[in-house]
Amino acid sequence: MMAIRELKVCLLGDTGVGKSSIVCRFVQDHFDHNISPTIGASFMTKTVPCGNELHKFLIWDTAGQERFHSLAPMYYRGSAAAVIVYDITKQDSFHTLKKWVKELKEHGPENIVMAIAGNKCDLSDIREVPMKDAKEYAESIGAIVVETSAKNAVNIEELFQGISQQIPPLDPHENSNNGAIKLGRQTSQMGRRCC
Amino acid sequence: MAADVHKKKSWEVPNGSLVPGDGQHTERSESPTPGLAQGTEPGAGQEGAMFVHTRSYEDLTSPEDGAATVQNPEERQGEPAEQSSMEQISKDFSELSTQLTGMALDLEEEMRPGKEGKLEPSPQTTRRDSVLSGKEEEDVTMDAWRLHRKHVFVLSEAGKPVYSRYGSEEALSSTMGVMMALVSFLEAEKNAIRSIHADGYKVVFVRRSPLVLVAVARTRQSEQEIAHELLYIYYQILSLLTWTQLNHIFQQKQNYDLRRLLAGSERITDNLLDLMAHDPSFLMGAVRCLPLAASVRDAVSSSLQQAKAKSLVFSILLSGNQLVSLVRKKDQFLHPIDLHLLFNLISSSSSFREGEAWTPICLPKFNSSGFFHAHISYLEQEMDLCLLLVSTDREDFFTVSDCKRRFQERLRRRGVHHALQEALRTPFYSVAQVGIPDLRHFIYKSKSSGLFTSPEIEAPYVQEEEKERLLGLYQYLHSRAHNSPRPLKNIYFTGPRENLLAWVTNAFELYICYSPLGTKAGAINAVNKLMKWIRKEEDRLFILTPQTY
Numbered sequence: 001m002m003a004i005r006e007l008k009v010c011l012l013g014d015t016g017v018g019k020s021s022i023v024c025r026f027v028q029d030h031f032d033h034n035i036s037p038t039i040g041a042s043f044m045t046k047t048v049p050c051g052n053e054l055h056k057f058l059i060w061d062t063a064g065q066e067r068f069h070s071l072a073p074m075y076y077r078g079s080a081a082a083v084i085v086y087d088i089t090k091q092d093s094f095h096t097l098k099k100w101v102k103e104l105k106e107h108g109p110e111n112i113v114m115a116i117a118g119n120k121c122d123l124s125d126i127r128e129v130p131m132k133d134a135k136e137y138a139e140s141i142g143a144i145v146v147e148t149s150a151k152n153a154v155n156i157e158e159l160f161q162g163i164s165q166q167i168p169p170l171d172p173h174e175n176s177n178n179g180a181i182k183l184g185r186q187t188s189q190m191g192r193r194c195c
Numbered sequence: 196m197a198a199d200v201h202k203k204k205s206w207e208v209p210n211g212s213l214v215p216g217d218g219q220h221t222e223r224s225e226s227p228t229p230g231l232a233q234g235t236e237p238g239a240g241q242e243g244a245m246f247v248h249t250r251s252y253e254d255l256t257s258p259e260d261g262a263a264t265v266q267n268p269e270e271r272q273g274e275p276a277e278q279s280s281m282e283q284i285s286k287d288f289s290e291l292s293t294q295l296t297g298m299a300l301d302l303e304e305e306m307r308p309g310k311e312g313k314l315e316p317s318p319q320t321t322r323r324d325s326v327l328s329g330k331e332e333e334d335v336t337m338d339a340w341r342l343h344r345k346h347v348f349v350l351s352e353a354g355k356p357v358y359s360r361y362g363s364e365e366a367l368s369s370t371m372g373v374m375m376a377l378v379s380f381l382e383a384e385k386n387a388i389r390s391i392h393a394d395g396y397k398v399v400f401v402r403r404s405p406l407v408l409v410a411v412a413r414t415r416q417s418e419q420e421i422a423h424e425l426l427y428i429y430y431q432i433l434s435l436l437t438w439t440q441l442n443h444i445f446q447q448k449q450n451y452d453l454r455r456l457l458a459g460s461e462r463i464t465d466n467l468l469d470l471m472a473h474d475p476s477f478l479m480g481a482v483r484c485l486p487l488a489a490s491v492r493d494a495v496s497s498s499l500q501q502a503k504a505k506s507l508v509f510s511i512l513l514s515g516n517q518l519v520s521l522v523r524k525k526d527q528f529l530h531p532i533d534l535h536l537l538f539n540l541i542s543s544s545s546s547f548r549e550g551e552a553w554t555p556i557c558l559p560k561f562n563s564s565g566f567f568h569a570h571i572s573y574l575e576q577e578m579d580l581c582l583l584l585v586s587t588d589r590e591d592f593f594t595v596s597d598c599k600r601r602f603q604e605r606l607r608r609r610g611v612h613h614a615l616q617e618a619l620r621t622p623f624y625s626v627a628q629v630g631i632p633d634l635r636h637f638i639y640k641s642k643s644s645g646l647f648t649s650p651e652i653e654a655p656y657v658q659e660e661e662k663e664r665l666l667g668l669y670q671y672l673h674s675r676a677h678n679s680p681r682p683l684k685n686i687y688f689t690g691p692r693e694n695l696l697a698w699v700t701n702a703f704e705l706y707i708c709y710s711p712l713g714t715k716a717g718a719i720n721a722v723n724k725l726m727k728w729i730r731k732e733e734d735r736l737f738i739l740t741p742q743t744y
Contacts (some may be wrong), residue, residue, distance in 0.1 A: 015458065020546065023550075026550055026601075028549070030547075034545070035545065035546065036462070036543075036544040036545045036546040037459045037462075038285055038545070038546050038552075039540070039544055039546055039552060040552055040553050040554020040555060040569075041552070041553050041554065041597070042546065042549060042551065042552050042553075043550050043551045043552075043553060044549065044550035044551075044552040044593065047555075063459070063549070063554075065458050065459040065460075066455055066456055066458060067435065067436065067456045067457070067460075068554075068555075071555065071589075074589065074590070107196075144298045150715075156511065190472070
């Protein structure tokens with residue numbers, strides 16, 4: 001029997017960059033063109049194997065709209081990882097991403113794993129943010145970076161695998177590690193949303 | 196009466212009490228219909244109501260006078276300054292009127308000031324700049340844009356656009372500047388503009404500092420009803436921001452662009468306007484229940500009741516825009532308006548279909564100063580059953596989420612799942628079930644429970660316009676019945692395509708629509724028969740035993 005570790009992950013980023021679409025693709029392998037903007041935040045879970053452990057992602061998909069901004073600390077607090085999403089066709093969204101990184105550095109958990117996702121890479125012909133910029137920036141802050149397409153299912157699995165690999169393996173004598181949440185706290189969530 | 200409670204202590208009091216006063220019991224005396232005193236009419240709850248007691252939209256429109264009394268003391272100062280700014284305003288106004296689009300130009304002459312004598316000083320406006328900006332963007336769409344039956348605009352007191360139902364707010368900033376000028380112009384004379392009537396249009400103004408709401412309509416609705424809809428829009432905005440935050444923002448910065456904070460909510464407001472055009476719930480100020488066998492509903496309600504948590508205030512199960520069950524904390528009542536806003540929120544967004552949503556929401560009629568936190572999720576992917584758990588604690592997501600799990604478990608154990616599914620297959624009943632041949636449609640509202648029932652709208656009201664026309668007729672009857680200077684109790688309306696009858700008592704409101712060939716005697720007969728039928732079916736059509744935790 002493999003150990004299950006619960007990892008709280010939050011998605012941050014400008015409105016309309018595709019946070020919900022990434023989660024929807026990852027959890028349900030599904031894409032909806034006419035998805036409504038998230039209201040507040042949406043919670044989903046998915047369990048994936050990683051080495052000899054199972055990682056159960058507790059995913060908080062937050063709303064990008066400004067009026068929900070003040071709620072974000074509730075979601076990144078205690079997170080093992082944050083996925084910060086921008087839209088490669090919108091320079092502004094990359095700018096917003098930097099603001100999120102700054103906020104995480106100042107107020108987020110100390111060892112939070114940061115992953116930058118440049119979404120909508122299927123639209124590279126109208127790209128505004130060069131891959132190079134994102135790479136250099138990610139390097140400077142020590143974050144994972146990947147360009148994704150929730151629409152075409154490009155790099156979505158890889159994004160979360162990348163996060164899994166960055167999470168240090170569980171020390172058998174330590175319960176909490178790198179913001180990971182101890183098993184058994186929310187057993188109620190078990191198995192319902194897992195695909 | 197509850198309405199009086201609202202009048203006296205305006206709902207806008209920031210620390211709005213959680214308990215809706217003593218409005219529940221006082222209106223029970225003299226009923227004109229013996230045996231139908233309020234609380235005993237068909238559909239009346241056996242153990243009290245779920246909702247704050249409201250009469251109708253009088254409740255909504257009455258705070259109009261109250262609003263003036265909630266003005267902040269700071270805003271009341273500077274009366275002398277007002278006189279000097281008066282000249283400025285009329286100067287602005289004369290400049291502005293040259294920029295009026297045709298529509299507003301005609302109307303300006305027929306301005307009909309209300310005689311409320313509000314003492315609101317006019318705000319220092321920074322209108323000039325916004326007004327002078329071009330409106331090239333609109334020229335292309337102007338004709339199509341003008342053809343809309345009802346425009347709704349929201350602006351700040353500085354004349355900044357906040358929302359427009361059609362067209363971009365930027366392009367309309369000059370029009371909105373003019374609207375603000377009209378408002379300020381009359382306020383400078385210690386008066387208030389309520390509406391302008393011209394050329395088949397009604398321009399209705401609702402002032403709720405720091406916002407101004409304006410509708411330009413060529414529907415058959417009365418001015419009062421249009422104002423009522425504008426108030427719904429105002430409450431919709433409050434539900435996103437709270438009254439406290441809204442005021443705080445504009446106290447800090449009078450020319451704040453509120454669109455920043457409301458970004459992404461336009462579709463919620465759009466949806467509310469569309470919903471009001473075809474759902475009688477808003478007109479009736481009441482809530483419709485999903486028809487459901489009493490035993491099934493009771494099982495659902497008690498399952499909800501048992502899945503409680505300390506921070507939960509309301510558990511609401513709904514399907515479409517119909518209520519399946521509502522369980523509330525003892526002594527806490529929901530206002531139908533707040534429930535309508537929740538219905539609208541859910542029907543306006545598909546984002547609740549995935550996962551479990553957790554969002555702050557203000558229920559402005561309950562308490563306009565704070566946020567609740569709502570857990571919103573669908574019970575099953577394919578089933579149109581949405582569960583709303585309203586909590587006071589924003590950190591309580593997992594506890595509340597567990598309530599959902601427990602509720603579903605109990606539902607399964609009680610074996611009502613299948614019956615629920617069956618009921619969802621026919622969310623509306625046919626008027627044919629009543630067995631009155633000439634009867635085409637009706638709306639029956641039980642006043643004490645705040646619930647109403649209505650069959651599906653069937654032929655000949657098949658086309659969308661026909662449905663709206665029918666609702667328009669009900670609106671007309673309703674406005675006559677509730678006309679504040681001259682309310683009517685019985686109305687018999689003979690039209691070319693249908694006859695209608697309205698009957699409003701202390702206990703209930705009934706509106707029936709039947710064949711144009713029917714007679715008045717036949718209609719009265721039908722009413723008696725219909726009342727008997729509703730009484731017989733009441734445990735299926737209404738929630739008679741509301742539960743509390």
